[in-house]
Amino acid sequence: MVRNIGIQVKGPKKTCTNKYCPFCGSLSLRGKLVSGIVVSHKSKNMVVVEREYSRFVSKYKRYERSKSKIHAFISDCQEVEDGNKVKIAECRPLSKTVSFAVVEVSE
Template sequence: MAIGLDVPTPPEPENPEEYDYEKCPFYGHLSVRGQTREGTVVSTDMEKTVIVEREYDVFVPKYDRYMKRRSRIPAHVPGVLEPLEVGDEVKIAETRPLSKTKSHVVVQVLGGDE
């Protein structure tokens, strides 16, 4: 609970000299704030970034039914949590903008596609 969330702290980095402490919420100075969300990793094509997709239901009053929607959120992967694979369930937390599109960071790997 070092970052203010109820998530386990991963082990320390193997190469402290080469580790990017600036974008790590566990061993660096990156603060997490705002919302936490859970989703599935659907893309790992970029370095240190994954695309997390979450599906949710929206009520449509006109038809008195629910409609499925999905959102795709780019999230930074700290070096202590790598490597992630497509299908992994992760928890992401909101943070300051890390790049043009990234404002979330992966804080916990919940499970895989088994």
């Protein structure tokens, strides 16, 4: 059974028994909703998501492109590969570096 997480996203096709899964467990989401590209998924329940954004440099009155990497939790019911576009949502801190959870995977 997949529960409603309060965000308009496509839920996973499978189910899991992980208590930190936003769809099958009891993890609540709040705050930011970020999209990016998966750079690494070598860890067991974590992926590294890279997002690009532009920021204004006032000295030169121009914009520059910047990148940042965010560590996000991924449950067993979602399948992800390097290069996939994902949406991640902010949650409570799950570890020292993980404060986001993957909510949608698109090809």
